[in-house]
Amino acid sequence: MSTSLxxxxxxxxxxxxxxWLVRIVDIVIPIDxxxxxxLPRTLRGLAGIGLMPFLHASFGHLIANTIPxxxxxxxxxxxxxxxxxxVVAILIGNGVLLWLFGRSANHIGASGLVFGLIAYLITVGIREKQIASIAVAILVGMLFGxxxxxGILPRWNSVISWDGHLFGGICGLIVGIATSRSR
Incomplete structure (x- = not known):
């Protein structure tokens, strides 16, 4: 592996x-x-914009986010x-949109970033029309399309943050458009 890589x-x-360390600490200490x-539209929930990607309900939830x-x-x-x-723009944008417009629930996990990166990489591939970016977009589409x-379809009364997925995807699309040139 090269030094740059x-x-x-x-x-x-x-x-x-x-x-992973946050999940382990969450199990060990008595505080959840x-x-x-x-938490959308609450002062306390603002911290979740930055903390949400590090918090997971279980090891299964963490693994489901870690691999993609x-x-x-x-x-x-x-x-x-x-x-x-x-990555930072998608994280912050997703968090802000979810805080402003998300359903009233405690949103945790890194899946908003996952959905944001999926949308970002596909958007960039479509817009740039370069061999490498198209190849990445096709691969991402095949793996995660x-x-x-x-994942962005509404699921009422679900513990899954479909709205976090949706806003992550929207942010990935916006960041992809803002950072790539259409050819």
């Missing part, structure tokens, strides 16, 4: 490790850290020169 992989590993999730997040972050970092500002389409 290693440097690009470290932040991904650190982010994923932080998510998930109370710091995003590792793949999508790897593809984003490998294919984009300024990947981390894109069905998840994208079904």
């Amino acid at each position: 290693k440097k690009q992989a470290y932040p991904i590993l650190i982010l994923l490790l932080a998510m 850290l998930n109370q710091f999730g995003l 997040l590792a793949i999508l972050l790897g593809l984003t970092v490998a294919s984009r020169q300024r990947a981390w500002p894109v 069905g998840t994208l389409l079904t």
Whole structure:
């Protein structure tokens, strides 16, 4: 593995490790850290904009986010020169939209970022029409296209944050349009 590729992989590993450490700490300490999730339209819920991606209800929930997040972050970092500002923009945009318009629930997990990266990578591939970005878009579409389409559908009375998925996808689309050139 080249030095440059290693440097690009470290932040991904650190982010994923932080998510796992938070889950382990949440089990060990007597305080439920998930109370710091995003609660729409509440002052307390504002902290969840930044904390939500690190909080997970179970190890199953964490694994369900870790695997696609590792793949999508790897593809984003490998294919984009300024990947981390894109990731931050999707995280913040998703959190703000969810805080403003999300249903009244405690939203936790990194799936908003997952859906944002799916939409971002597909959008960039469609707009740029470069071989590498098209290949990434096709790969992401094949791996996660069905998840994208079904994950944003409203599920009333569900513990799954479909609205977080939807706003993540919207943010990925917006960031993809804002950071790519249509050819």
